[in-house]
Amino acid sequence: MRVDGRSNNELRNMTMTTNFTKHPEGSVLISVGDTKVICNASVEKKVPPFMRGEGKGWITAEYAMLPRATEQRNIRESSKGKVAGRTMEIQRLIGRTLRAIIDLEKIGERTIWVDCDVIQADGGTRTAAITGAFVATTLACAKLFKEKLIEEMPITNYLAATSVGISSEGNAILDLCYEEDSKADVDLNIVMTNEGKFVELQGTGEEATFSPDQLNEMLQLGTKGIKEIFEVQREALGETADLIKS
Amino acid sequence: MRVDGRSNNELRNMTMTTNFTKHPEGSVLISVGDTKVICNASVEKKVPPFMRGEGKGWITAEYAMLPRATEQRNIRESSKGKVAGRTMEIQRLIGRTLRAIIDLEKIGERTIWVDCDVIQADGGTRTAAITGAFVATTLACAKLFKEKLIEEMPITNYLAATSVGISSEGNAILDLCYEEDSKADVDLNIVMTNEGKFVELQGTGEEATFSPDQLNEMLQLGTKGIKEIFEVQREALGETADLIKS
């Protein structure tokens, strides 16, 4: 029995509030259990210098936590004057995975900035951020499309993520909350498309290792969970879901 | 007639959601019209080095905006590696005004960190932050008091803030939204206690000036508005309001 009563292959309750704030082209508040992330997609009418004149766009992500999103307050990165390694790793991951499902030729010379701000953290913030960022990005692209600023929807696939791990009792478990995550021997983040392909796999056994058999078990569990997440995304997108080709 | 239909002496709709996130000792989401600020008060069991051993506490504030809280996306201060002058000015103001209504002797060697994070901005973010910060701080102190970690409530007065200005038509107006603020000739932020005393006055006529008569008119309007805000704070605090001496 897991700490919150779930079975090993069960996701936490997931909800998405679209249009959570009024300014961004796409805005979502995603809740995965007690983890809450505001995902805002902003469209800017230019691309970074290294891409100018190529007629294609760019998408990039930033990730941060409110100081008291966690049990102990963290010092702001702006006060420290530098972005932590963990933050950089996560925001590079979010941007990289979004680039796998968006056709940048189709958005013209625009940059989509996806800001993922964790307002409450309880494990799995990076996978929640990816899952919410997909919805925010899709909403922003749909806005461009409906306003006829772009000719075709650039989203080629659904994208979602979850974590799987091996608990200290040796069981493969899905969608770890913070308490589970801090005790687990192995933690594997999986990012997939709705065609069942991997976009990113990040498995780490800090101070521990995992066998090929455990890897397979975790991959199957993650694949099952992500399929369920695609349904939550589809529902949150409502009519906009019909604009995605796949 | 004002841009949103209000009369000159009318506040925007103000709501406060207490316990907005689960980790902080005091947490409030304050909405003032379309301005939304998360105010979290965190208690830390130590004081800054310059105060150690004096047996009294400290309270300090930080202020930030999500990148897309505004109509145009702003670059994160953590990415720029430094905190802007405007941000510093506001967070110094919030901390200073809170110190006017809290008896630091009564909280022992603890620091209260008040984080004011604007998730949506439509004018008046600094006054909304002060107003919400008061409620978050009171909730955090009440928690310490109920858990018998401190012997007396340290809050000596209510504290609230609003802005008043002279519109481009020459009228004194209360609680300016962003559109009004950007057109106004003069902007005066007023922070008061419920005893009718001023804690802070910041009046500026960038590229303009104001007469002593206009100052008086604005002070009266602001005083009226702040009295109404104290009522909203009292209601948001519920039973905790009874713990405040004044």
Added chain:
Amino acid sequence: MRVDGRSNNELRNMTMTTNFTKHPEGSVLISVGDTKVICNASVEKKVPPFMRGEGKGWITAEYAMLPRATEQRNIRESSKGKVAGRTMEIQRLIGRTLRAIIDLEKIGERTIWVDCDVIQADGGTRTAAITGAFVATTLACAKLFKEKLIEEMPITNYLAATSVGISSEGNAILDLCYEEDSKADVDLNIVMTNEGKFVELQGTGEEATFSPDQLNEMLQLGTKGIKEIFEVQREALGETADLIKS
């Protein structure tokens, strides 16, 4: 009786040495009692990127203290690698108030940099800086005008500042020195034009408050003092004073 023998409504001795250093277009050493500030106005033949092509100019200020301007040596901000919040607040204030009395259309696409460097501090450095900055800026503009680089003098009004406060004995006092300032309950900085209008009001009662009556008393005292300061400025400017329209 005040610490230095002055009466409550008496300014400290104020002197200004114009052309204090040889390179700047306008240069003044202002002494207000033991507070000494070098105010240098430099003219640069371009404006910041966000203003290019508009045909108008910009004025901005920077403020700093020599490390041993104060009783205890302070670490240089260049060594710390960042500018303190207090410094930013003051330099934003100086720039903002100067912009209220200069017609930026009339200086063309030029930037005036006003550097206020405190070489000795004894209270009231920010108001001394504003008062001296006005003279340095006027000298720099007069130089442009005499050299026929601009067609009209852009200075529309005199600008001066002082501080008033409520002493620990409860009296309203004018032009606080450091010892008074550190004991005062309330500190109000007033910036005015010679038309008797306010440009900026910054009143703060850190860990204290002030009543509307005290505010009025302080405003009257400050208004009286600033009128006297305009005379000192006029004398320091000499013939250049005649070039100011008002």
Added chain:
Amino acid sequence: MRVDGRSNNELRNMTMTTNFTKHPEGSVLISVGDTKVICNASVEKKVPPFMRGEGKGWITAEYAMLPRATEQRNIRESSKGKVAGRTMEIQRLIGRTLRAIIDLEKIGERTIWVDCDVIQADGGTRTAAITGAFVATTLACAKLFKEKLIEEMPITNYLAATSVGISSEGNAILDLCYEEDSKADVDLNIVMTNEGKFVELQGTGEEATFSPDQLNEMLQLGTKGIKEIFEVQREALGETADLIKS
């Protein structure tokens, strides 16, 4: 046929020069084809503040490139004043994987700093760094052991890494050089112990995806390659290899 004539499952030539520089406790120059990395392990007689008094040690890694290790010169991170996200990601990876095969209880309150400095880059610098870092760390531990500063060798397993990918022709290929890496659709870094367990898996298909079948094929290829690397490590370690328990 691959760009350098290798077959798909063939490693590049790998050599290790131990004691490459004289000061570090463990020093190795590892060459993997044209990729050359100096791996230096330094022992410091204290641990970071958060670990003091626990009687156990710490191991951490840093990674950098000489400015002209690459085809185009890169600006130094010290000149830019900040460490790039990519660098942080790699040095966190190296440290994390080393912690999986070292028993930190056995090194006492010491920190082992592993510096991986790339002097020439031709793809696979992070996996070369891990492979060389293992040897440098083992040499440093052996020195402590031989000098009787520690009672037991803390190394619990061999640790090595390589990359596998899917070439643009769709073949799974082992140990990608820079030219292959920049064209490949998928890149998977594998870190394993000599017990055949995974320590870390990082698979990414930037702007592409990979199927479960492709994942399996890559995992098998990587496992084969890493087994061969263990032999090169064993040889480089010479007699020191006998001190490793496994």
Added chain:
Amino acid sequence: MRVDGRSNNELRNMTMTTNFTKHPEGSVLISVGDTKVICNASVEKKVPPFMRGEGKGWITAEYAMLPRATEQRNIRESSKGKVAGRTMEIQRLIGRTLRAIIDLEKIGERTIWVDCDVIQADGGTRTAAITGAFVATTLACAKLFKEKLIEEMPITNYLAATSVGISSEGNAILDLCYEEDSKADVDLNIVMTNEGKFVELQGTGEEATFSPDQLNEMLQLGTKGIKEIFEVQREALGETADLIKS
């Protein structure tokens, strides 16, 4: 004939105003022609961490220019967030040369901070700073001695500096002003004690070279000039000069 009418072996007019500002233990304004530097020596009752408990003191220097000390305004180093290489070089030089003539055992566990702030620059700012820093340091030590905080004067020698160069006409010239310095082929800074010994020699022929004969000629000229400077220092010190042993 030189640009300002001096003969080749003639110093510029040099004056020193002691007690220039009131807070520092030693304060001097040195003028060397149009070069003006405020040299303030501050005594702090502790030493840097690496020297604690050794019972001896430390002396260090900082150097800066006001933004408009020069013909063109320079951006403040505090705004840029870092100290320029040139600044670091000069402040390291000042501190190093002062350490040659002060017996740090005799000042106890104290740090003397010598701040050299250039308010007007016309060539030779670093040598003026050293010459003035010597006087400020001596005044600060004399204050400690007179107040019986130290038992003996720690100053072992006079210290002064000047520059010599080879003009574009090929003549050796003494004490270059800015115009001469910018045209000279070679620039040699000499720091000496009153025993006729060198403390520091820094000769550079950027984009040029100098022969051994030219070096000798410059050394003789510099030695002559520095002897004259010692007289100016002695006079500025007044009675304090008698406290120096040598």
Added chain:
Amino acid sequence: MRVDGRSNNELRNMTMTTNFTKHPEGSVLISVGDTKVICNASVEKKVPPFMRGEGKGWITAEYAMLPRATEQRNIRESSKGKVAGRTMEIQRLIGRTLRAIIDLEKIGERTIWVDCDVIQADGGTRTAAITGAFVATTLACAKLFKEKLIEEMPITNYLAATSVGISSEGNAILDLCYEEDSKADVDLNIVMTNEGKFVELQGTGEEATFSPDQLNEMLQLGTKGIKEIFEVQREALGETADLIKS
């Protein structure tokens, strides 16, 4: 007898490995005793903004040490976020001396970046860096010349450097190793051309002084040593040596 058995006027063993890494236009590993420095010259097809459009080139140098180049590990400057004063001083010195022997008109609008990275330090790293930087720069220029990208070789002279000092026994000694350097009273770095002219002289007696006679003795010793170094450079350059005019 010296610590390593050399006579007072004897250089350490010096070797240079050209083409040490494959990417740079010029690459040398220089060993001077146990001091080892990688000197890489990179050619970039543009000049810094302040030189654009003048048709001439620029050469600049950077200097760094691997963290464990020294007996104790040093923190990386990239981690500290700033470049140390000592580093800046050395890299400014290297660049300045190279500019004395290269005709920048002849390289067109190109920048030569010379990176000197110390991988093992045993005294004299800055003079080794200059000596190696000359060879790397010459190789890079020869490459441009052979590829007919420039019409003439821009190198006008050989350039080499060494250190001389006064040992604690009072003897003038040549080419100090680290142990000698840390005990010496005086340290003089000499940079010369093969015409016997000085490019730079930096003599310092931190906490000590030196007489004119000692200076002369050191200059003669250094001149002798540098003549021998020119031979090592000539040999390392091989046929490329013939391309240098002098």
